[in-house]
Amino acid sequence: MKNLYFVIVLVFIACQNNKKLDLSKVEDKKGVGSTLSNLGVSSIQTQKGYWELVKKDGEIEAKLNNSGSLSTIYSLKTEEDIKLFNFDNFDIQIGTSGKIIESNDEIAFVNISLESFKTFEVLKRLKEKLGDPDQIINDNVFYDIENSNVKLVLNSFDKKDVNIEKDEFDDEYLTYPLCFIWNIRGYIYKYTLFINEKSFSNDLVIISNRAFHEKIIFGYHNPKKDPIFKKYYNEQF
Numbered sequence: 001m002k003n004l005y006f007v008i009v010l011v012f013i014a015c016q017n018n019k020k021l022d023l024s025k026v027e028d029k030k031g032v033g034s035t036l037s038n039l040g041v042s043s044i045q046t047q048k049g050y051w052e053l054v055k056k057d058g059e060i061e062a063k064l065n066n067s068g069s070l071s072t073i074y075s076l077k078t079e080e081d082i083k084l085f086n087f088d089n090f091d092i093q094i095g096t097s098g099k100i101i102e103s104n105d106e107i108a109f110v111n112i113s114l115e116s117f118k119t120f121e122v123l124k125r126l127k128e129k130l131g132d133p134d135q136i137i138n139d140n141v142f143y144d145i146e147n148s149n150v151k152l153v154l155n156s157f158d159k160k161d162v163n164i165e166k167d168e169f170d171d172e173y174l175t176y177p178l179c180f181i182w183n184i185r186g187y188i189y190k191y192t193l194f195i196n197e198k199s200f201s202n203d204l205v206i207i208s209n210r211a212f213h214e215k216i217i218f219g220y221h222n223p224k225k226d227p228i229f230k231k232y233y234n235e236q237f
Helices: 002-017 023-028 033-037 116-130 148-156 209-213
Strands: 043-056 059-076 085-087 098-103 106-112 135-142 163-166 172-184 187-195 200-208
Touching (some): 023 085, 023 106, 023 200, 033 059, 033 098, 098 209, 106 209, 116 172, 116 187, 116 200, 135 148, 148 187
Antiparallel strands (some): 043 059, 059 098, 098 106, 106 200, 163 172, 187 200
């Protein structure tokens, strides 16, 4: 009986240890600092302050101003790191890298790629969770019905989501949705599709409005001029 008890306890502990941190509920994860620090991510860095643009030797460059809040950067570099997280039960694609940034004991930034073969299932789930996208950015490929990319687009999207257009030279292009953006509940989500030889892959970015306005995240440190997110910048934030 004792042996059975210990087996049950060990199974329970293993299940607890294998539980992944769900990144689909970033707005609910207050007090997340200790949770992240205890997961055992292989690469952890700290950043104090925010990014600002400065002029140096006649050129503009980003420089870290070390006044302000402390952020912790978790870089997902190994398969073990990747397996610590998921997004609404979708696993992160093995072989990719990722990044999670915590600031003020909240998740300020996420960048991950989810399993490629579930790219469109993830898109459907995002629409269910977040509603209609605030922006949709399109891309196009030269329209040749024998082209593998054209076939892939036509087989992957509903007819209403693609369109054949002509340019000024009368060449035809197949237009399809490339990037979906939501701004909801204090976070901006950007889900981008990448067309490969035989399938689509994806990239998911989540950034808090606070981190965006406070210029905490490198790469999103010029909010007024950000080509996609600038419409969400408010100087009175």
